[in-house]
Amino acid sequence: MVERLTVDYSLRTQDDPRKVAETIAGEQSSGTFIATPGEDAALKERAAATVEILEEFEDEGSPVLPGSSGGDRARSFGLRLSWPMTNFGPSIPNLLATIAGNLFELKGVAGLKIQDIHLPESFKTAYLGPGFGIEGTRRVAGVSRGPIVGTIIKPSVGLDPDETASLVEALCEGGIDFIKDDELQADGPHCPFDERLRAVMAVIDRHADRLGRKVMYAINLTGEIDEMLRRHDLVAETGGTCVMVSLNSVGPTGLTALRRHSSLPIHAHRNGWGYLGRSPDNGWSYRAWHKIWRLAGADHMHVNGIANKFWEPDDSVIESAKACLDPLFADRPDRVMPVFSSGQTVMTAHPTFERLGADDLIFTAGGGIVAHPQGVAAGVRSLREAWEAAVAGVPLEEAAKNSAALSKAIETYS
Template sequence: MSTRIHARYLIETPYPVEHAAQVMAGEQSSGTFTRLANETDALRAAHGAVVENIETLEAVGAPSLPMRADLAPQGHALFQRALVELSWPLENMGPSLPNLVSTVAGNLFELKEFSALKLLDIDLPSAFADAYPGPQFGISGTRQLTGITNGPLIGTIIKPSVGLSPAETADMVAQLIAGGIDFIKDDELQANGPHNPLRARVDAIMPIINAHAERTGKKVMYAFNISGDIDEMRAQHDYVVAAGGSCIMVAINSVGLAGIAHLRRHCEVALHGHRAGWGMLSRSPHLGMAFDAYHKLWRLAGVDHIHVNGLRNKFSEEDASVINSARACQTAMFEAPTAGYQIMPVFSSGQSAAQVADTYQALGNSDLIYCCGGGIMAHPGGISGGVASLRQAWQAAMAGIPLATYAREHQELAQAMETFSV
């Protein structure tokens, strides 16, 4: 089993690719801009990053990212693109997520040799699985907590994002539960604001959820947004647990890897990861980090769910990228016996019954949370009609029945197709 850390990048450089790759390796391990006396051959052999592979791609005539004026090549210089794989010995940093990020996604983005650089993927030794607990519930545990053994969890987000009081939020929750929802989440903008404090929200919502569970045996999962400072998050987590809650939500980019890892070690319920700010890392093809690398960090830190957008979403992400992200969440990270770590992808953003068949066909399973706002609330049959339309769409898709055929005998699906299909 490998004890080295591997990372793959897309680069673009006006310099010889081999030279640029060696600069990356030196900057992110034992080297600097010039050879030092204490940088011995033995030290470099033991701790230097290794350029494992280079695959040359196309060349372009202009830099994809701005370059310092005095460094930009003059004339007709070409900017060569390539795929580069580097590796590091685990001993350089140990199994530490913060220090891993400093190594594979640190200063290298600023190096003068590059006019584009993006981290595409990472492969980690199993020592990271020994050091971090990873997801506590994941796919199977989330199903156990909700009692939903087949099909997706049908979910929604409480909107407006900001402005509702605890009582107004609870009233919306009561309507959603009556309509048959499985999962509800706070918006990422609503955590512990003065107009709707977290504890007041818990006090208003959990009696409704608990009473419904006592009557029906079904406990709706509500993801309370506890994003905040570490001590605050621990205390808010404890409050949710004491009230009988089964899920907390955190804006992962806002609280950081160390914050999530600390919370996970204390956590007793499902940890729902919202990736607000993800576009800052991912949207440019020439800079940042791809989801294949990104989600592995958060899986190790301990999230059980993570957002992946949805097909034909309201954002900029392409459908193929959405499905690739969802598949990545469901793929094992390590060899047995630590092969698990599968987490539940959360589809959201402009979703309705109209995307269900394509989602199921592309992903090939229903191990996901399917969150719809307008796709539920704006349904002609109201909340219950919206939820029913989604269940019917998934039933049809999973049975291989065209939605139009299934809609002939399922009014809610027929209404959704008429309302939301484009």
């Protein structure tokens, strides 16, 4: 039996929906706008994409894509297409060309969003997937239970290596679990990668014995493939325990190359996700999009945060995090750590745990830690206490009665 790839879309069209669905299937497999020599029944049987499902649901009435053909009323449909894997094989770049290529440009398409990808088994053998995932990240970070409490180097850019190390010193003294570079800081002339790494690791190593673990530092090595591999090796040689990469900047091929080379957890930042996922009926759902990166080898995936400073609703954030906690393949330990960020404070610990129902996550707070009036250590302590209360089912205000740091954090961030 021929192995097939199946993809779910939401389709909006003002044209005949069956005709548009068949056009998409043809455009993305063996067909084009006119019959061509050699496109006989046997070839179509062998190579054509198939419309598996076309089911109408209520249309929200939002504006359609520019240049859409047909009438003046759009209708919405759940569309499932499948392709024979013999068309392109287990290749992420060619998977993307197939499922997310010219179909968005067809005149009959008034809106199209990739909702889910059902990966066949051949992808599991072709790609390594996460090297550490949840269990490996906990082991390397030395945090066996509860959320991994972290923060982001702020200001995003402007600090030199020594100033960055000074901030890391305060964070390590405060007992932080995890620190990451901002996505804007990789290898700028004011804060070169090599110098920043050595300055920060000197601090982390100095605190390791006292803490009984190394604070996990996700240093941003985003760059050309050869640069990333060299930087990875320097991190490993220096005793670092994590690397970070901007997914949309390096692409799936870049991440795949890094994963095949890497001996460290890969912290995957989704910056730029908004131009792919913000529209309700165009682009990608997070559930579908994140599978590409998990397959390529990400260990941690950003999902935004509850009550975030951006556009994303809480329901979407939680759905994204739950997707990270679902296995990609049933028989492979490939769950990844969802990373909560964006305006997170002690006030969002309880709703995050209540909605997610799990504490396998990295919870990064910038201002929610470093802006605590009593200092960085109090910021770390208050955030940890808020999470301990959330997991134990103790109301936040009740827990604050026994903690000056938590009480002050509630006052500050409410």
